[in-house]
Amino acid sequence: MSNTIALCWELGGGLGHVTGLKMLADRLIQSGVQVILVVKTPHDLLSFKSCPPAQLTPIVLQAPRWRQTSPSSNSGQRFTEKPITNYAATLLAAGYHDGKQLQQHCDDWQALLKQHQVSLVVADHAPTARIAAHLLSIPHIGIGTGFCCPPKQTPFPAFDMAPDVDDNARIVADQALTQQINQVLQAAGASQVTNAQQILCSDNDVLNTLPHMDHYQRQNQDGYWGPLFSQQLGTQNQIGNSDNTEVPSAAHSKTKKRLLCYLKAGYPNISALVWALVNSDAEKLVYMNDNGELANILRNDPLTQFSQTPIDINTELGAADLVICHGGHNLSAQTLLAGVPLLMLPEHMEQGVLANKLQQQGLALACDTKRTTEEYQTMINKGLTDPQLTANSQAFANHYRGYDSDEMADEMSEMFLEIIKGQ
Incomplete structure (x- = not known):
């Protein structure tokens, strides 16, 4: 056999x-x-x-x-x-x-x-x-x-x-x-x-x-x-190759809020979202599978580090105040288990059901694909400043503390x- x-x-x-x-x-x-x-x-x-x-x-x-x-x-x-x-x-x-x-x-x-x-x-x-x-x-x-x-x-x-x-x-x-x-x-x-x-x-x-x-x-x-989420996904040194060196790494102290973004270039309203990120005064660490005009816009933002390849989530979550992603289950779980709130931009039904459920519990904010740049900015600001959202995420992490x-x-x-x- x-x-x-x-x-x-x-x-x-x-x-x-x-x-x-x-x-x-x-x-x-x-x-x-x-x-x-x-x-x-x-x-x-x-x-x-x-x-x-x-x-x-x-x-x-x-x-x-x-x-x-x-x-x-x-x-x-x-x-x-x-x-x-x-x-x-x-x-x-x-x-x-x-x-x-x-x-x-x-x-x-x-x-x-x-x-x-x-x-x-x-x-x-x-x-x-x-x-x-x-x-x-x-x-x-x-x-x-x-x-x-x-x-x-x-x-x-x-x-x-x-x-x-x-x-x-x-x-x-x-x-x-x-x-x-x-x-x-x-x-x-x-x-x-x-x-x-x-x-x-x-x-x-x-x-x-x-x-x-x-x-x-x-x-x-x-x-x-x-959930199963890998400790082997992405590399930290790829971020160090970013054009922008002003943004401190996760190991350094920070005075600004920090966004960790896992995005897809094919997201229906990605251009409006990118401009909302650039307009934010938070520090940004952005992974997006794109090397075109939008990637250049992010590279030219002095508060953004950009990578075309997946980044080391485990290293960076400790310094993040908000994670922006499309609602993939494993990344969402890993984020909440670290006590970090989510801004979710679902692309399909599986992600949409999860985003709605987490938003209902006060663990995430959910956006559809029809928002303007200004509306995305409002959601980002809310995600960074809402104390209840952060408290709920930390309570989630405490509830499942010890999960390996x-x-x-x-x-x-x-x-x-x-x-x-x-x-």
């Missing part, structure tokens, strides 16, 4: 998915098992510092891509419309409404798993990898945020704070999702399921979040493992090793 573990990521975006999988891969390969990282964006792994010896580097593969086909039916097309209020509707909008596309995608995943003789699939927002593993009789387990690991309920429950929840719409979405999955199972000669949850959910799934940050209201509060992401990764790795040993 092969001892190959496939760590898979299929849907969604951001560094958070590869962060957790890379942490697990480093531990598993040093335990003597073969690991393949099957991820949506392999190039993101270049953002990490080297950890294990070179001879233990895992195999990195591009996750199968969804092929472009037309919707299989008009009824399927409606699931690509918003608002999307539960996990079933999310998958239908991501491509599961198209039976032909889902079949081809599942075939691609099966071919990959068979080629590498995988003995365990660990799926972080990789539902098709789980279907493929089911068809190949390979054990599979889900990990990830609440968004990726919904409660095992039929129909899938609504996201926490989702607008205009329609119970009938959730039932219809569940039925449509189950029908599409059953078509794949039937084509493979496998037994059909009564609901999609039988494949896409498991009692052993690992919930990598905290109750305050869950995308759902869960009755069982005992299933939380906690590295210990959590150790425990998860041990569990995966026990699974393959028991085969």
Whole structure:
């Protein structure tokens, strides 16, 4: 029996998915098992510092891509419309409404798993990898945020704070999702399921979040493992290469407020946001994956240090008064666990649900993409000066004091090793 573990990521975006999988891969390969990282964006792994010896580097593969086909039916097309209020509707909008596309995608995943003789699939927002593993009789387990690991309920429950929840719409979405999955199972000669949850959910799934940050209201509060955020992401010396040397490093005392920004150049209103940052009299440490005009604007600001590559969050959080980001789960968790408030600029639904939930608890401010420069400036000033926001964030950190992401990764790795040993 092969001892190959496939760590898979299929849907969604951001560094958070590869962060957790890379942490697990480093531990598993040093335990003597073969690991393949099957991820949506392999190039993101270049953002990490080297950890294990070179001879233990895992195999990195591009996750199968969804092929472009037309919707299989008009009824399927409606699931690509918003608002999307539960996990079933999310998958239908991501491509599961198209039976032909889902079949081809599942075939691609099966071919990959068979080629590498995988003995365990660990799926972080990789539902098709789980279907493929089911068809190949390979054990599979889900990990990830609440968004990726919904409660095992039929129909899938609504996201926490989702607008205009329609119970009938959730039932219809569940039925449509189950029908599409059953078509794949039937084509493979496998037994059909009564609901999609039988494949896409498991009692052993690992919930990598905290109750305050869950995308759902869960009755069982005992299933939380906690977030995975890496100590290896980004480098400190890249900031030292900034054109601006006037801004003190995190190790120095400071008299001004300090912003730590993790931004995407593709954010719909990034220009207005950049000018709001430049107009702020706070010191700024900005990561943005851009080297064009906006990057030059930031470089020319005497109070801004700019980096095109991810920065060392662990080093810089201690000096930050506010973190501005798009609402990625792991960065948000790491920030709040350090007692620092957030200004969140969500780009998609997963981030939006989290941003709304944290704002409701007084842990963050949330902005949509239609703000003016002046409105962004107002939000930044509020985030830097609101004492209640800071107090709430520090209370969050005190509540979870002692949480150790590295210990959590150790425990998860041990569990995966026990699974393959028991085969």
